[in-house]
Amino acid sequence: MTFRKLAAAALLVPALALASCSGGDGAAEGASDPSADGDGATLRIGTSGTLPSWASEDAHVGHTLFPYQAPYDSLIRRDENGELQPMLATSWEYDETRTALTLELRDDVTFSDGAAFDADAVKANLEHFQQDALRQASQLAALDSVEVVDAATVVLHLTDPDPAFEFNLSQAAGLMASPDSVGTPEADTVPVGSGPYVMSESETVAGTQVVFTAREDYWAPELQEFERVEFRILDETSARLNALQSGQIDVTILDATTIDQAEGAGFEIVDDYQVDWHGLILMDRDGDLNPALGDVNVRQAINYAVDREALVEQNERGHGTATAQPFGPESGAYVEELDERYPHDPEKARELLAEAGYADGVTISVPLVPGWDAMHAALRQQLSEANITLESVPAQMANIFGDIGQQKLEIFYFNFFQSEPWVNVQQLLAENTLYNPFETADPELTALIEELQAAPDGDSIAQEINEYVVENAWFVPLYRLDQVVAYDSDAIDVVKQPQQAFPSMYNFTPAA
Amino acid sequence: MLTFIAKRVVSGAILLLVICALAYTLLFFSGTNIARNLAGDQATEEQVAYRAQELGLDRPLVERFFSWLASAASGDLGTSWFTAQPVTATIGDRLPVTLVIVTVSILLTALVAAAIGVAAAVRGGWVDRAVQVGSIAGDIVPNFVLALALVIIFAINLDVFPAVSTIAPGAPPSVWIASLTLPVIAIVISAVTGSTQQFRSAVLAQLEKEYVRTLRSRGIGEGEILFAHVLKNAAPAGLTVLSLQFIGMLGGVVIVEKIFSIPGIGSTAVSATSQSDIPVIMGVVIATVIIVIIVNLLVDIANGWLNPKVRVS
Numbered sequence: 001m002t003f004r005k006l007a008a009a010a011l012l013v014p015a016l017a018l019a020s021c022s023g024g025d026g027a028a029e030g031a032s033d034p035s036a037d038g039d040g041a042t043l044r045i046g047t048s049g050t051l052p053s054w055a056s057e058d059a060h061v062g063h064t065l066f067p068y069q070a071p072y073d074s075l076i077r078r079d080e081n082g083e084l085q086p087m088l089a090t091s092w093e094y095d096e097t098r099t100a101l102t103l104e105l106r107d108d109v110t111f112s113d114g115a116a117f118d119a120d121a122v123k124a125n126l127e128h129f130q131q132d133a134l135r136q137a138s139q140l141a142a143l144d145s146v147e148v149v150d151a152a153t154v155v156l157h158l159t160d161p162d163p164a165f166e167f168n169l170s171q172a173a174g175l176m177a178s179p180d181s182v183g184t185p186e187a188d189t190v191p192v193g194s195g196p197y198v199m200s201e202s203e204t205v206a207g208t209q210v211v212f213t214a215r216e217d218y219w220a221p222e223l224q225e226f227e228r229v230e231f232r233i234l235d236e237t238s239a240r241l242n243a244l245q246s247g248q249i250d251v252t253i254l255d256a257t258t259i260d261q262a263e264g265a266g267f268e269i270v271d272d273y274q275v276d277w278h279g280l281i282l283m284d285r286d287g288d289l290n291p292a293l294g295d296v297n298v299r300q301a302i303n304y305a306v307d308r309e310a311l312v313e314q315n316e317r318g319h320g321t322a323t324a325q326p327f328g329p330e331s332g333a334y335v336e337e338l339d340e341r342y343p344h345d346p347e348k349a350r351e352l353l354a355e356a357g358y359a360d361g362v363t364i365s366v367p368l369v370p371g372w373d374a375m376h377a378a379l380r381q382q383l384s385e386a387n388i389t390l391e392s393v394p395a396q397m398a399n400i401f402g403d404i405g406q407q408k409l410e411i412f413y414f415n416f417f418q419s420e421p422w423v424n425v426q427q428l429l430a431e432n433t434l435y436n437p438f439e440t441a442d443p444e445l446t447a448l449i450e451e452l453q454a455a456p457d458g459d460s461i462a463q464e465i466n467e468y469v470v471e472n473a474w475f476v477p478l479y480r481l482d483q484v485v486a487y488d489s490d491a492i493d494v495v496k497q498p499q500q501a502f503p504s505m506y507n508f509t510p511a512a
Numbered sequence: 513m514l515t516f517i518a519k520r521v522v523s524g525a526i527l528l529l530v531i532c533a534l535a536y537t538l539l540f541f542s543g544t545n546i547a548r549n550l551a552g553d554q555a556t557e558e559q560v561a562y563r564a565q566e567l568g569l570d571r572p573l574v575e576r577f578f579s580w581l582a583s584a585a586s587g588d589l590g591t592s593w594f595t596a597q598p599v600t601a602t603i604g605d606r607l608p609v610t611l612v613i614v615t616v617s618i619l620l621t622a623l624v625a626a627a628i629g630v631a632a633a634v635r636g637g638w639v640d641r642a643v644q645v646g647s648i649a650g651d652i653v654p655n656f657v658l659a660l661a662l663v664i665i666f667a668i669n670l671d672v673f674p675a676v677s678t679i680a681p682g683a684p685p686s687v688w689i690a691s692l693t694l695p696v697i698a699i700v701i702s703a704v705t706g707s708t709q710q711f712r713s714a715v716l717a718q719l720e721k722e723y724v725r726t727l728r729s730r731g732i733g734e735g736e737i738l739f740a741h742v743l744k745n746a747a748p749a750g751l752t753v754l755s756l757q758f759i760g761m762l763g764g765v766v767i768v769e770k771i772f773s774i775p776g777i778g779s780t781a782v783s784a785t786s787q788s789d790i791p792v793i794m795g796v797v798i799a800t801v802i803i804v805i806i807v808n809l810l811v812d813i814a815n816g817w818l819n820p821k822v823r824v825s
Contacts, residue, residue, distance in 0.1 A: 050783065052550075053596040135551065137559060188596035205605070205680040206597050208775040232676070232773075235783065238660070239676050239773040245668045246675035398788045402545025405557070432556065 040214065040227020041510035043492060046240040046252030047231050047502075050207050053188035054199070056125070057134045059172035061417060062275070062501035063253070069505035070212045070229050071112070072193035074174035075103065075122070076166060077223075080507050082330060082498040084170055087220075088117060088194070092169075098161040098456065105152045109219050111178035111194045119154040122146065124179040126156070138426070139164075139173035161454050164422035196224035196505070208233055225509045244486060251487035251494060253502055256316040262486040270485040270503065273496045276415040277326060278375075279477040280366075281428070284410040285440050290364055293410055297356035299473030302364075303342035304349040305386035306379065312479045315375050319482035325466055326428060326475050328418030330498045332459030333466045341470050349386035361387030366411045367395030367403070375413070407437050415481060419499050421462035425449055429469065444468065513816065520812065524805035528798065532584075535797045536577045539790050546788050550593060567593060580794065589798070590791035592784075599795040602780060607799055609679055610769070610776035612688065614761045617696050621703040622754055628704070629711025629750075633719065634738065643708060650705025656767045659698035663771070666694055676773040695768045702764075703757050707750075714749040718742040748815045755811040759804055 051067060052058040059068040077087035089103040109117040123146040129136040130143055142162035147155040158165065168174065181192035189206070190199055197212035204210045210231040218224045232249055234240045240252040245265050254262055259269060282302070287294020308322035324341040327333035353362060368376055380390040395403065403409050412435075418424065429449065431439045448465045452458040469475065483501060487494050491511055497503040547564035548555070555563075564570055568579075583590060589599035632643035667675035677691040718724065719742060727737050766778035773779070777796055784792035 050595055052594055055596075134559075135555070138555065185596070203680075205775065206595060206602070207780070208677075208680060234676060234773045235779070236770050236773065239771060242663050242667065242675035242771075243773070246663075246671065248674055248676055248678070398549060398786065399545060402548045405545075405548060405560075434555075 041225070041492075042228040042230065043226040043251075043508050043510075044230045044232065044249045046234045046243050046249040048237075048240065048253055049235060050233055054191040054210075055187040056172070056175040056177045056191070056193070057129060057136060057183075058188075059175055060135050061171065061419075065172055065500065066502045066505055067210075067231055068172070068175055068191070069195065070197040071191035071195045071199060072175040072177060073109070073195045073220075074170055075176065076170040076174055077506070078167070078170040078497075078504070080495045080497055080504070084166055087170075088176055089169070092166065094456075098454070099158040101156040101158070101165065102149075103154050103156065105154065106219065107152045109194050111181075111192055112198045112215060113178050113180060113192045115178045115180055117176065117194050118151040119148040120151075121176060121179045122154045123148055124182050125176050126173075128182045129173055136173045139168040139171065141426075162422070163453060163455070163458060164420050164426070167420045167423065194219070196220070197226075197229050223506050229505070241486075244488065247488075250491040251485065251508070254484040254486050256319040256482065256484065259317070259319060259482075259484050259486075262484075267486045268489040268494075270483070270487070270494050270496045273483040273485065274321065274328065274480040275418060275483050275499055275501050276481050277323060277328065277418055277477050278320070278413075278415050278479055278481050279326075279475060280411050280413040281416075281435055281475055282411055282473065283404070283435070283437055285472075285474055286438050288407065288438055290362075290410045292356070292358055292362040293364065295356040295358075296472055297352040298358060298362060299476075300342070301349040301352040301356075301386060302383065302388060303473050303476050304345045304352065305383050305388055306342075306476060306478060307344040307382050308478050309344070310382070311375070311378055314378055316479070316481065319484065320479040321482075322479045323477050325470050326416065326418075326477050327421065327424060327462070327466045328480060328499070331418060331421050331424070331462070332457075333421040333424070333462035335463050335466055338466060338470050346386040349388070353387060358387075361389060363389040363391055364410055365391040365393050366413065367400060367409055368392035369395050369397050369400060371397075372413065401434060404437050405434055409437075417499075418480070421458070421465070422452065425452065425462075425465065429465070429474075440474070442468075442472075513813075516816070517809070517813070520805075520809050524802075524809070527805065528801050531797065531801050532581070532794065533577065535794060536580065536790075537573065539788065539793060540573050540576075546593065546790070549787065580791075584794070584798070589795045592789055592792045594784075594787050594789050594792075599791045602792060603777065603795045603799050606775055606777045606780050609774060610762070610765055610778055611803075613692055613695055613699065613765055613768075613774070613776065614758060616692070617699040617703060617761060618754060618758045620696070620700045621707055621757060622750075624700065625704045625707035626711050626750065629708045630715050630738075630743070632708070632712045633715035640712075643712065647705045647709050650701060653702075655698050655702035655764065656771060658701055659695065659768050659771045662694045662698055677775065679775060691772070691774070695765075695772050695774060698768055699761060699765065703761065707753055707757055710753040711746075711750050714746040714753075715742060717749075718746045721745075744818060747818050751811050751814055751818075755807050758807050762800060762803065 047067065048063060051064060054071065056068060056072050059065055073088050075087060075089040076092065077085045079085050088106055088109060090106055091104045093102050094100065103122070105119060105122065106117065111117060115121070126140065126143060126146050130140050142158040142160055142165060144157045144159045147157060149155060176194060177187060178192040181187040190201060196215060196218050198215045200211040200213050212229040214224055214227050232243060234243055234252070237255055237258055240249070241254060241258050241262060243249045244252050244262065244267060263269060282293055282299050284290050284293045285299065292298045303324060312318060312320040312322055323339045325335065325338040353359065366376070376392060383390050400412070404412055417427065427433055428435050429445070430436060431441050445465065445468050448461055448468065452461045452465060455461055485494065485502060489511060493509045493511055494503055495507040497507055547560045547567065547569055551559045551563045568576060580590065587600065589603070591598055592602065628643055632640040663675050666673050673690055673694050678687055679691045724737060724742065727741060765776065766782055768774070769776045769778040770782065777799060780792065781796045784796065
């Protein structure tokens, strides 16, 4: 009788205490203990977000490419030096007009459902990517038709030359799924590719952990270094660092704020590794919303007003490289001197403003996206020294791309991918791209872009394009951001992958 | 009693319907361009329009709501727009995890807070003062700070518990216990400091009443007065506090789930909300509202059992 009243609270329980702990197969226990996996090595990766699905059509760039390399092979493999190497395609060659690309294919590859990889499979995959308004459609925009010559030969006919086409076939657009699985709802949860690993469905939990095991008799054993590959989905940077420190994962992606902690705890950082540039796009460069931005002097003034070195120190704790150009060192468009084209000079910025008729200063509005507050405050303070007032417009990340497309924003800041010149041209400069919402164009630039499109090796033209956009201040690049990939060197070795936010699956090996 | 329960169930159902309609409308007006998010930043306007049509975003709000409601009523909550998983499966996987955390936490909170609260009220003096100071100190430290401290001490330095959850559906109890110990401790410490004060005040309020003096004057022992009379009368107030704590925990568990990467409903709600994944958000809303309604109903029943006067009103 004594304790009955207080225990009345226990009344709440029976209805709620669901029988959730039904006997399991012990898989999750094994996952927390790397030594429990038998002979072969296990690679345990802490990833930063949930994938839209495991269908190859949902692969994309950056963090949404490398997991797909476990179940899927691509037509072309991009190696750790950025060179294109044979994979499912043993060789590829353009005709003289650069609008027909002939691929020779391997004839000894099967998909994990037993289907053979051949020219028809290539056709099925590429046409699927192209048709349904899927994410890869933009990578294959130039593809007109796929001609099956014989089982091991396929010709890709392009509407126009596309200097990035081979590169794209080494990326998401080149991933090959079994023709029977392409476009089916089942492919969303269980990928069917010809890749080095197959999903272990019984151990996989959507949104939490995904487990792959080595595929028997994989055609390229040298690309298959592990017996098991486990993805742990950990949204929070702190959770990923904690999981690394407690030995639950071998490798993960961190950021500048956690790099010292990871190094202090004895983890290796994949060094010298930059993929994105951080900065502003001055989208309203025609002055539709804000006439001041239509004046190149004003745009240059903003570039002079920012103190890039200070921003790298303050916001990234020194883990970045100041730059004033939107193209990266690994691309052919890079021009070293452009990194310092706009040294910090508030005086010069004010002169340029005065020249443009804004001696009293200008006001520009910038969307304030959650998570960018520190950068916002720093920029605001730096620009104010040059009479430039930064007005923040509260914005939600969920709406931001819609707002950009609808020409609601003058300026946008973000991290932008530094890729091959043609990929970047298509992403940032082309008239029909999201990041050029006001469709700014200039005959000089358009001519250069057309020239680049037709040139087999267009580095010098790409550099001219770079010089044009830097000189015309289309952007305010601030710095190239260090990628922080931390790993336990007692367990694995990792080699960086140029222009890819997380290294390719092939770049991981068990520690010697 | 049956009429009482029936009335509460009907009003609960109406509440659920109203909240669903409100949530759906608010999500519609959040202005998010979901089709653009799904299609990716490089998609053309045609691709975005195709996605919008595919998701039915081009249909009027009322039409969309009623077609969603019709499926929901038949038990089909649709499919996540971002992960292609059925919403009922997602909720079914994740709700039990959160319910286990919250239920275990509330039970421990009830036991510990009641014991400490009663001790403080009855003993008074230094015990009371220590409890008061402890409560304030506990209130000041947010539970995410506690959670992080627990991770550093027990997961990283001592390596006795995992730093992030290893729970998967079908995992054996040992995995559940290992994964949920630290999160539950973090939640319970915060909740106890809040509830102890309430228990203490409720007991003190009873101790000052006339009937206690009367009982004492009849020579009935302090122990019997406390357990047979005072606690019975103080329990409804304590239960109400606990039910509020429970509902509060459903919200507060979000941060703890994030820190420990627990596959619960809280972390699902956060990621679905940040992506405007309307089917999942609506699923979470329904699940949460139903739980809150059930908890309130159970508390009312328990109070009725403890105190017949409640049933009459």
